[in-house]
Amino acid sequence: MSSIINYVLKMFPYMFGVIPVFIVIRMIFYKINKKSKVNLKREVLMLVFFMFLIGLYSQAITGSFSIKNININKINVVPFKIFIDTYKEVFVNGNINYFLISFLGNIGMFIPIGLLIPVIWKLKDKIIILIGFLISLSIEISQLFLNRGTDIDDLIFNTLGTIIGLVIYKIIDKGNDKNDNKRI
Secondary structure, eight states, X not given: OHHHHHHHHHHHHHHHXXXXXXXXXXXXXXXXXXXXOOOHHHHHHHHHHHHHHHHHHHHHSXXXXXXXXXXXXXXXXXXXXXXXXXXXXXXXXXXHHHIIIIIIXXXXXTHHHXXXXXXXXXXXXXXXXXXXXXXXXXXXXXXXXXXXXXXHHHHHHHHHHHHHHHHHHHHHHXXXXXXXXXXX
């Protein structure tokens, strides 16, 4: 559990660093689009979403980019290998952190994506899931060049996290009129 807390704590400087950049970009947007009205609640949610993305990338993409870093031994293309690896690490080696980070962490860190996107933008479920998949794919491709592991299971479980976030959103939003497609 402490390893997850450490990841989250390491995200904060990056997350807070994006605030002035976001504010400047949004001010430019409203200056160009004079007819657009500022919706403070939506702006705050967009800021939280982008802070989360920057924090996520800050921890997933660390190291120096180099074509020399590609290590074929650190690429897993076997789906659901994580179940075997988790069994070995937890029950044979007693390493519960492996389960927390590799299994639950890969799902949990993408729940906010599935939860926040439909609150901010009016998009179809398939598009939201595709966005979560593409964010995960971009991380996995980047990790090829960072001497880090690239794993199909990360892609699967990150996308599952996006789906879980979307389901949570739908459960929370269920009280709204089904024909009302308004977003913040």
